[in-house]
Amino acid sequence: MSDAPSPPRPPTTHPGGQVSMVETDEPLRIVLLEDVATDAELIQAELAREGFDFKVRQVTSRDGFELALQAETPDLILTDYNLPAFDGPEALEMALEMHPDVPVVFVSGAIGEERAIETLKQGATDYVLKDRLSRLGPAVRRALREAAERNARKRAEEALRDAKDALEQKVEARTADLSEANERLKAEVEERKRAEQALRARETELSGIINSAIDAIISIDERLTVHRWNPAAERAFGVPATEAHDTDITPLLSPALEAIVRSYIDENPPGTDTRDEGRYVSASDEVHGIRRDGSAFCVEATLSQIHAPESSSEGRYLLILRDVHEVKQAEDRLQQLQSERVYLREEIESEYNFKEIVGASPPIQSIFDAIDQVADTETTVLVCGETGTGKELVARALHDRSRRSEETLVKVNCAALPAHLIESELFGHEKGAFTGATKQRIGRFELADGGTLFLDEIGELPMETQSKLLRALQEQEFERVGGEETVHVDTRIIAATNRELEEEVERGSFRQDLYYRLNIFPICLPPLRDRGDDVQLLADHFVETFSGRTGTEITGIDPGARAMLQRYDWPGNVRELANIIERAVILARGETIRAEHLSIQARTSGTSRFPTMEEAQCRHIIDALERTGGVVGGAQGAAAMLDLPRTTLLSQMDRLGIDPSDYR
Numbered sequence: 001m002s003d004a005p006s007p008p009r010p011p012t013t014h015p016g017g018q019v020s021m022v023e024t025d026e027p028l029r030i031v032l033l034e035d036v037a038t039d040a041e042l043i044q045a046e047l048a049r050e051g052f053d054f055k056v057r058q059v060t061s062r063d064g065f066e067l068a069l070q071a072e073t074p075d076l077i078l079t080d081y082n083l084p085a086f087d088g089p090e091a092l093e094m095a096l097e098m099h100p101d102v103p104v105v106f107v108s109g110a111i112g113e114e115r116a117i118e119t120l121k122q123g124a125t126d127y128v129l130k131d132r133l134s135r136l137g138p139a140v141r142r143a144l145r146e147a148a149e150r151n152a153r154k155r156a157e158e159a160l161r162d163a164k165d166a167l168e169q170k171v172e173a174r175t176a177d178l179s180e181a182n183e184r185l186k187a188e189v190e191e192r193k194r195a196e197q198a199l200r201a202r203e204t205e206l207s208g209i210i211n212s213a214i215d216a217i218i219s220i221d222e223r224l225t226v227h228r229w230n231p232a233a234e235r236a237f238g239v240p241a242t243e244a245h246d247t248d249i250t251p252l253l254s255p256a257l258e259a260i261v262r263s264y265i266d267e268n269p270p271g272t273d274t275r276d277e278g279r280y281v282s283a284s285d286e287v288h289g290i291r292r293d294g295s296a297f298c299v300e301a302t303l304s305q306i307h308a309p310e311s312s313s314e315g316r317y318l319l320i321l322r323d324v325h326e327v328k329q330a331e332d333r334l335q336q337l338q339s340e341r342v343y344l345r346e347e348i349e350s351e352y353n354f355k356e357i358v359g360a361s362p363p364i365q366s367i368f369d370a371i372d373q374v375a376d377t378e379t380t381v382l383v384c385g386e387t388g389t390g391k392e393l394v395a396r397a398l399h400d401r402s403r404r405s406e407e408t409l410v411k412v413n414c415a416a417l418p419a420h421l422i423e424s425e426l427f428g429h430e431k432g433a434f435t436g437a438t439k440q441r442i443g444r445f446e447l448a449d450g451g452t453l454f455l456d457e458i459g460e461l462p463m464e465t466q467s468k469l470l471r472a473l474q475e476q477e478f479e480r481v482g483g484e485e486t487v488h489v490d491t492r493i494i495a496a497t498n499r500e501l502e503e504e505v506e507r508g509s510f511r512q513d514l515y516y517r518l519n520i521f522p523i524c525l526p527p528l529r530d531r532g533d534d535v536q537l538l539a540d541h542f543v544e545t546f547s548g549r550t551g552t553e554i555t556g557i558d559p560g561a562r563a564m565l566q567r568y569d570w571p572g573n574v575r576e577l578a579n580i581i582e583r584a585v586i587l588a589r590g591e592t593i594r595a596e597h598l599s600i601q602a603r604t605s606g607t608s609r610f611p612t613m614e615e616a617q618c619r620h621i622i623d624a625l626e627r628t629g630g631v632v633g634g635a636q637g638a639a640a641m642l643d644l645p646r647t648t649l650l651s652q653m654d655r656l657g658i659d660p661s662d663y664r
């Protein structure tokens, strides 16, 4: 190894090449393996001559070479080829193993071309013959340049590799980030899917509830446009949801209901979060839904605001309608039934309610025939006859024998009500129709719907009501007083009169057209005085009826009394007979009814015989006893009144069968 000061390093650029040979300004560190000192000097001299700035560490043996290479990494290795105990190829192998990037240049004597090629193949950078040292400078320069290039390439490659590694790491990190984000996204998507499924399930459940509701559930906006229309709404209005959606609901609401809905929306405009409790609208005569066919049905309604999400600026309102039409009908029917019940109770409580018409005389037999002919038809029947002849009884018989017998026979006595009330009585009235009409009331016509209406004393009907009655008879429809709704009924009419209607028509107090309409099938009852033995049949019938009712056991009517009954002209007809027998049953007290029990005035029909002296006596004594309250003797007694001795009167009373106690 030579410690001689090194000649200055050559410049980094050289006319022979543009490549920098070393990267620093430090002297070039050269390990020179040369055992011949002169050769070593020559080599260094040549390097110096070539202008290299270098520092040579010269070694001569294998160990020295190894130590030098271990001590530091040189910039260049120059080695001889033929060394004692250590030849060039071995040195090259060691150098390449320890410092593969350091160029190795052989500086040697001639070794033959083949070996020279072999060394180059083995990894040497160049080969310079000692006898041609002038090549050393260029060879070293080239070796250094190539090494520098190699190193630069290597560094570049390393840098590239590092960059690639960094990139790969980055990509890996990014991929990891992405896959993490992807996983998160997947989880979010899953979560959203679950939420959507839950939402769908809830929507399905909600729809199920809304769709299976029996009430019409409708959602509308503030312009009353429909947004939701459930099947119950479809059924109630007869409008399918597809047609109802996005259309105006107002044609389906009665004016009153529409007004209520509008006022609710005005009070709760969209966007105001009033959270009010909604409004309940009870069923009334004005609150209706209107079906597609124009018919109305009563509803009960609730109105509320739907509190939609904040984003929705449109107002939504929920309208729930319950069709109470059937309930209302049931209520009306109930009202009708209650009225019927009251009416029937009145009827039951009425004094006489005989089902049977008693009579066997030819005139009454023809009445029976007429009843049989017309009863089971829908024909209007006009029953005429004097008062008390049994017109109502005939009306009942007609009803009982008709197919309407299960329904009610409703009676109106046209003479019993003042003219201004009769119309309302017949046709009913609406609430507020007149002073005192505080609620709706159905009339007798409606009450008799399905049954029979018996218009007694039809001749008393005021003219203004007659025309309405005519329409009701012809069309079976009318309007309640103060109402617009047309009421349809199925009512059979039986009218009765004790007036000569024909004469009333002539006088102008009864409408002719109504008379003709009523007189389709007249049944005229004969007066009792023309019914012959029916008087006896009826008297027996009433004795049985009243004795049963008063609890007395009347054994019969004696011949005198029968003769008296037969002679009487019965202006009050059967009703009068019933009254007289009722009184006689009380007077006779469990015995036979005798003439004196009959409170018959002396008036008899023109065809009847004149009363005998005995009958006149009997009547006269009874009159006196009635006045004195059954007292016979004394100043106030009947004997004094008749100007007879008391004993005379008593014996006459005994003879005539008069008991004074009957008159106390």
Ligand SMILES: Nc1ncnc2c1ncn2[C@@H]1O[C@H](COP(=O)(O)OP(=O)(O)OP(=O)(O)O)[C@@H](O)[C@H]1O
Binding pocket: 352, 353, 354, 356, 357, 358, 359, 385, 386, 387, 388, 389, 390, 391, 392, 393, 394, 456, 496, 497, 498, 538, 574, 575, 578
């Ligand atoms: N043929 C009869 N058999 C049994 N009872 C009869 C008969 N005819 C009438 N009556 C009885 O006589 C009474 C009067 O009859 P009803 O009321 O039917 O007569 P009317 O002709 O309708 O009388 P008015 O014209 O005064 O209304 C009733 O109690 C009825 O039951």
